[in-house]
Amino acid sequence: MALAAALSANDSAAITSAEAQGEAEAPAPEGEITIVGVRQPYRGDFALREIPQSIAVIEDTAIRQNNFLRLTDALDLNASVSRQNSLGGLFDAFAVRGFAGDENIPTGYLVNGFNGGRGFGGPRDVAGIERIEVLKGPAAALLGRGEPGGTVNIVTRQAEIGRSFGSALVQYGSFDRVRGEADLNIALTGGLTARLIAYAEDGDTFRDTVDQRRWGFLPSVGLAIGPNTRVTYDLEYTRVETPFDRGIVVLNGDFDTVPRSRFLGEPGDGDHVARATGHQLRVQHDFTPDWSLLVGASLRDTLLTGFSSDAELVASRQKLLRDGRSLSRQRRSRVYDSQQWVIRAELSGTFQTGGLTHRILIGADHDQFDNDQQFGRFRPPPLSGNPSDQAGYVIDVLNPVYGRFPLPTPGPQNDRLDVQRSTGLFVQDQIALTDRLQVRIGGRYDDVSLRTLNRLTGIDSRRSAGRFSPQAGIVYEVSAPLTLYAAYGEGFRANIGTDVTGAIFDPETSISKEVGIKLTALGGKLNGTLAVFQLNKDNVLASDTGNPGFSVAIGKARSRGVEFDLAGQLPGDVDVLVSYAYIDAEARSTLLEPNFNFQIRPGDPLINIPDHTINAQASKRFAVAGRAASLGAGVQYVGERSGETGTAFTLPAHTLVRLFGEVQPIEGLTVFAAVQNLFDARWYANSYAPLWVQPGAPRTASIGVRGAF
Template sequence: MRFFAPYLIGISSMLPSALSLADDDTKEVETVSVIGTRQAYQGAFEYKEVPAASQEIDLELIKDAGVLNLSEALDLSATVARQNNFGGLWNSFAIRGFAGDENLPSGFLVNGFNAGRGFGGPRDLVGIERVEVLKGPKAALFGRGEPGGAVNLVTKRPEFEKGGEIRTTVGSWEQLRFETDAQTVLGEDENVGVRLVGFFDDAESFRRTVETKRVGFYPSIAWEASDSTTVNYELEFTRQELPFDRGVVSLNGELGIMPIENFIGEPGDGDIETEVMGHQLEVEHELWDNWTLLTGLGLRDTTFVGFASEPNFEGRQTLFLDGRTLSRFRRFRDFDTEYAVVRAELSGEFSTGTLEHRLIVGADLDRFENDQIILRGRPPSIPDGATLDQLDLDQYLVLDILDPVYGAVPLLELGPNTDRLEVQKAWGIYIQDQIDITEQFQIRLGGRFDDFSQDIDNRRATPVTTTSQSDSRFSPQVGAVYLVNENTSVYATYGEGFRQLTGSDFAGNAFDPNKSESSEIGIKTDLQGFFDSVSGVATLSLFDIQQSNILVFDDRPEASDGFFLRPAGEAESRGIELDINAQFPGNVEFWFSYAFIDAEYTNANPDANFGATIEAGDPLINVPENQLSVQLSKGFTSLGVPAKVGAGVLYVDERLGQTASDFFLPSYTTVRAFAELEASRDITLRVDIDNLFDEEFYTNSFADIWVEPGAPRRFRFTAAFKI
């Protein structure tokens, strides 16, 4: 608790002053209209007018599903597949089969800002209003990013109200969690809204010796400076202490032999400490009718520091000698990132003859600095034909995976491994025009020009060497929408994109960017047009994405004196998706998301990590062909007391667990359930059960000895108090 005391005191000291401003319900409060709700890069379009599929996981669905972090929220979208999450220390996911750099967290946006960069730890959802899964080609507006789509988190901002809620959760493995969300209004004209959101979470886990401590504070201020101008400021602070947990190992490709409760790290290493401090400032100004200028500034610093003991691979792995003695190597990491972005966007409507235009024009400038220091100690290679009793096991940092005894062997001494500073700078300008050709037919034309540079300082070299590159790219997008009637539309879209790659080849030259081409067709419908008593939307989409310049092992003769990479891999992802978000009579909420994704390499190359041969047609790692997520809930009144019950199902097909191998993670189905009761006007009680049938399952992996197990059955009890 001492770890959190300074932050809890700070949060609690702010709450009384905020709550003292909250008036009784009987006092009339002047209604203030909030205009600062426009999202950068997205414009103002009805859902059926956008030539791309998307999903909105709103706050009500987040609560019904009982999710607490971003990874759990994205499980609701069948389009998104979990990827190797670096020992549980960041969010990593693939959209429509494609993921980003496996050595960096997956990039996600916060209110349109690229806030996924850096090493701030896994994202908690306490300060999030909704999670948007924006599918398809986005590079024409968002710029450098992933080909499958983008994830955008929309934060909780002041709503010019007074009141709030405090939530207390206790759960399995001694979980203790507190959340607070308080709002008030300031100023004589009540034109300043303040919102204070924070959380504290301390929990053990089903993994032996594994405990996490996390705290976050997310205050925001909205100022309605005039009838036409709104200013929003948000702060993001999160600090986490998390063990580096590589999961479990398989034996001869078989999972379940090693108990999922056994931790294969070393508690003596201590925790990895992560911290993030971020700021967002946005000013929205209505210039004249239907024209708006949105400007913004984002700053985000992250740190990641700590030791970790991790399983060795192949020729240094003693596990292969007796089936239970695991050898490990040890690393110390000290990562520090700084990210800054400024942007401006003008949007509005105009006419040229009989054509109606909705225009978005913008520009952004960003700088990302990634400072990494890694120390490493690892055992020697195992001689051919050696047996376990012929080795000095003190050199191998061994652990019995079936009956672990921690601290039994000395920790390995560390030496230099990586000392690198990478600085990426970029600026871009973009334009999008959606044109109403007729009352039913619209076309979207868009494009973005990016100019970027990259400098990498290798500080291990003597003298220090610097690798630099610069490039410019144009990313086009074209789309069409046909409004069949007032409830249904069909659409098609095509776009190109790119993503910068970190590192350099054997000659010290920076890699060419990863490139992609994406196409999509689909149909969207408003369900109320078919069923008078049903509301909601449904989308059916088909997509095809081709990606090139994927990093693979460089086996050319000129690169044979070391382990180097080159951008030569190619892959394709094709699939079909069906998403339904509906509300039925009787206060019934229904969420359905299904995706079939065929993601595979289209050329042969050596794998970037182990050098094994990837054949054309091999699947991409951690991407299931079939994935399904369903959530159903019903509200009702019993004995005059409002209540709600619900359940959810997640099915994930088998997935490749190690690139260029025949190791697959088995498919799984998990069920969750909840019941909620409004005990009084101000108190709500809730119970959640996750993995109701206690299935043993595995969510993702990097290799057969780095596999993340899912949690067994878990109970949580929550009490929410209105303030």
């Protein structure tokens, strides 16, 4: 008997791991247990067209075709996701539908339904990812504590019980990048299987003196206890070593101030090192075909350490603004240590009352996040004292000479422990009123306690808060391929940390509304969603630029827009993916920032959020001399966007083109290649200020060989 064939049933999108590997599902020998799927948390037993919410799925196939290696690169495939300031390239930061969360903490995401993205483990690698789900809109009644724009859930490759298969690859890319990966699924006994996934990468980058090394081990163990119970354990053990890199400077709006390759830090600082160790344990039990219990726990420890040399942002201390070449720099030290515990359980099932069918989801979760930050800073003196170049830790941006001065010693700036405890209870009931009409009602209650201990000032701040967040939705099937839906949801999320005085911020609250149309065509091979949405948030935070590591409250913000997602297979073995978003994200309050003397006014755009974004690609499968092959191309357009909060500094629009293809010269062996930024466009991934602008990579290419059995 097969156990729970993936109740996340995303029509054509919810594929098994075997299908993701391009393997056919082998029939199970008589008497053996074969697991073909596992239930996805917070989802219940629903097909995509039945959910009153826009959900986009980025498949492993699309990631592999483009040879994307980082989570943020893969997220570019969905236009509703925008890149944000990435802490010198050392953490993942993105916004969904215009809302990004706390700029001082990595953007949160789920891993198999567990909170897993807030630590400082470095940019997440795509190795071990089965698919990425962008769960957009008002889902706070179930998920809790997330951004109202949406939540990203990473579904990892799981041990497939009862099967043995494997693959390995090696590739070489621009800037002498070498990478190897291996994925081996071993059936140890009839009910016990181990899946061993590992990767390693080493090479330079397009940035002068900046190289990188990263590796990871991501095993999964699956155990079937009878035909109705599965236990899964996953380990994450990763390491990233690379210099901290704030990017380039832009003077007076001139993006050619320096070449995009120019590194303005100090090689003598060495690497920042990011480490992550994570554990997940999940138990799924099916009582009947209609009722299932999912229980699990997750623990993730991360540590980020290193030194960096960064451009000074305050004008009164920045010599570059006077002579156009002498960049005054800070020197910073970081020891960021975090731990996150999550436990969660949910019961899902179906029952009837009268002539109505109910599909209900009841659950609870508890989250503990400890964030310990020790941050030091040397800062150049004010220009009014006419400091020497050594005192200002100056580097010539037009002709940099590294190691010109002794490295300054950072003094204590921030030594703080933030502790967050959150407990949530949730319930959702989707009721079929007729064969075509369904309504969803639900709610979640969150109880949150916060503590911030500032070891430098001795201030120990504490706060507790709780709130009920309702959710409602309606789905109407107009015809077999066409469904209409509408949804409303309220959200609640505690703002971690304090302002510079030690005051804990009010929790962030939100209201989300959306209406949309879903299309399922060609027998489920082609799926699309057109949605219109509006999101409102209160108690929004932004980085306190005068006090690194602290935040300031900027009040209210609003995001509204239109988005369209289409993915699937057309006749003739043509795979397509189209994603478009128009997003109008803006501040709705007034704030005067005293350190930089700028003012945020209602209507000011939120940083790094383009109005228009589109990503489209198509690929064709065919045969060459009887051997399987494919060829495809993609294009991404990102519109102009604000490059600094509260000012007129703007990042220009860009268009990037990519090509990819593969061929199987012999059975079980694939040669693949990809080219990113085909026309070598000059583009900018994100910005925090004109002196901290992250340039995008020039034309890059890679070629590799993949073997499978």
